[in-house]
Amino acid sequence: MSARRTRERAERGPSLVGEEWTVDVGPVAHGGHCVARHEGQVVFVRHTLPGERVVARVTEGRVGDSFVRADAVEILEAAPGRVEAPCPYAGPGLCGGCDFQHASLDTQRALKGAVVREQFARIAGLDVEVDVRPVPGDTDGLRWRTRVEFAVDDAGRAGLRPHRSRDILPVDTCLIATQGVLDSGVLDTEWPDVESVDVIDAAHPDEPVLVPLPTPEGSDGSGGLVGELVRDGDWEGEYVVAARGFWQVHPGAASTFLSRVVALLGVRPGDRVVDLYAGSGLFAMRLGELVAPGGFVLGVEGDRRAVDNGTHNTEHLDNVEWRANRVDRELRSLVGQGVTADLAVLDPPRTGAGKDVMALLASLGPRRVVYVACDPAALARDVKAATAHGYSLASLEAWDAFPMTQHVECIAVLEPADRD
Numbered sequence: 072m073s074a075r076r077t078r079e080r081a082e083r084g085p086s087l088v089g090e091e092w093t094v095d096v097g098p099v100a101h102g103g104h105c106v107a108r109h110e111g112q113v114v115f116v117r118h119t120l121p122g123e124r125v126v127a128r129v130t131e132g133r134v135g136d137s138f139v140r141a142d143a144v145e146i147l148e149a150a151p152g153r154v155e156a157p158c159p160y161a162g163p164g165l166c167g168g169c170d171f172q173h174a175s176l177d178t179q180r181a182l183k184g185a186v187v188r189e190q191f192a193r194i195a196g197l198d199v200e201v202d203v204r205p206v207p208g209d210t211d212g213l214r215w216r217t218r219v220e221f222a223v224d225d226a227g228r229a230g231l232r233p234h235r236s237r238d239i240l241p242v243d244t245c246l247i248a249t250q251g252v253l254d255s256g257v258l259d260t261e262w263p264d265v266e267s268v269d270v271i272d273a274a275h276p277d278e279p280v281l282v283p284l285p286t287p288e289g290s291d292g293s294g295g296l297v298g299e300l301v302r303d304g305d306w307e308g309e310y311v312v313a314a315r316g317f318w319q320v321h322p323g324a325a326s327t328f329l330s331r332v333v334a335l336l337g338v339r340p341g342d343r344v345v346d347l348y349a350g351s352g353l354f355a356m357r358l359g360e361l362v363a364p365g366g367f368v369l370g371v372e373g374d375r376r377a378v379d380n381g382t383h384n385t386e387h388l389d390n391v392e393w394r395a396n397r398v399d400r401e402l403r404s405l406v407g408q409g410v411t412a413d414l415a416v417l418d419p420p421r422t423g424a425g426k427d428v429m430a431l432l433a434s435l436g437p438r439r440v441v442y443v444a445c446d447p448a449a450l451a452r453d454v455k456a457a458t459a460h461g462y463s464l465a466s467l468e469a470w471d472a473f474p475m476t477q478h479v480e481c482i483a484v485l486e487p488a489d490r491d
């Protein structure tokens with residue numbers, strides 16, 4: 072630790088870790104916890120629900136900090152949405168992968184909806200109504216995760232990490248992983264000299280792909296290629312993706328988001344569409360078909376391998392073009408050339424697109440923008456930025472693509488504010 076950090080820590084006052092306080096739990100907050108107060112101190116408490124009274128044990132924080140973190144270690148008064156966590160590894164100090172195993176699925180979705188509303192109100196100053204919907208086919212929120220990274224401990228056992236910790240908790244199951252991930256044998260195998268193992272349970276091949284890291288010499292670390300099948304109504308598309316490249320982890324998510332993006336964009340033949348953060352072409356393939364004849368799709372993606380796969384996935388279409396570039400750089404160049412677009416879809420990483428990208432995107436003048444977002448805070452920031460450039464939020468929906476966790480996928484539609 073640097074001398075500056077040691078000094079700052081000393082100035083912050085004594086550690087509160089291990090203190091136990093009885094608190095009344097307030098609203099849920101972004102990050103998988105609820106907010107409580109103890110003698111004026113803000114406490115972010117995990118493993119609890121709004122309206123509960125719990126004993127909270129501090130896990131991080133010092134006297135004088137603006138907030139401390141804690142786990143609910145005893146539930147004195149339970150909220151109606153509380154259930155027995157189905158997973159034996161869920162709970163204080165155990166696996167950090169799931170945040171809401173102690174809540175019924177309906178309650179989890181209500182919590183996520185409250186977080187989305189709160190983020191939009193606080194960050195974008197917008198009052199939004201949103202119901203978090205289950206991904207079609209998901210009945211109990213378990214056995215959905217097709218891609219899992221297991222950490223490996225010094226004894227070579229695969230496991231998962233506790234919340235905000237580099238420790239490794241060896242596990243013999245994971246209830247949100249697909250049966251295929253478990254059947255791969257990853258948890259029954261010893262992994263000497265390995266730091267982690269990625270398991271990818273794609274549609275093709277039938278057997279999950281296991282990629283230990285560090286990868287053996289001579290390997291490019293991608294884990295090779297896998298195949299995924301996506302549906303939009305009667306339409307079916309086959310996609311080649313890098314095993315360790317980006318792909319939606321819930322088996323119903325890619326089809327659901329594609330269908331929603333297509334419906335929300337209102338695509339017409341002849342439209343010129345930009346697909347930003349396009350990955351391996353999940354949206355570009357379908358959009359390329361729908362804008363024909365006369366229309367055009369430009370996929371922009373920063374990962375060279377994803378662009379190669381996207382190019383392969385759309386090679387039967389002569390109206391889809393790819394740019395392997397950072398979205399901000401590509402948009403700056405397009406705007407500089409005076410290019411315009413009829414429609415835009417963007418699906419950035421958790422950090423969001425940022426002010427510059429939203430300003431440049433507005434300069435393309437699309438009649439509609441569909442924004443797929445895995446972080447409601449980043450989405451709210453970007454919607455606010457778009458508002459400054461003449462666009463307004465036309466609709467917002469949210470999908471429970473990550474049951475048992477705090478994560479939620481939102482799809483927002485932006486339109487020129489002077490549209491009507």
Ligand SMILES: C[S@@+](CC[C@H](N)C(=O)[O-])C[C@H]1O[C@@H](n2cnc3c(N)ncnc32)[C@H](O)[C@@H]1O
Pocket residue numbers: 317318319348349350351352353354371372373374377396397398399418419420
């Ligand atoms: C959430 S994924 C979406 C991919 C695709 N739309 C899909 O659903 O499969 C985000 C993608 O953005 C890419 N990316 C991240 N930052 C980028 C940037 N600054 N410029 C271009 N691409 C970026 C990542 O490589 C990743 O493929």
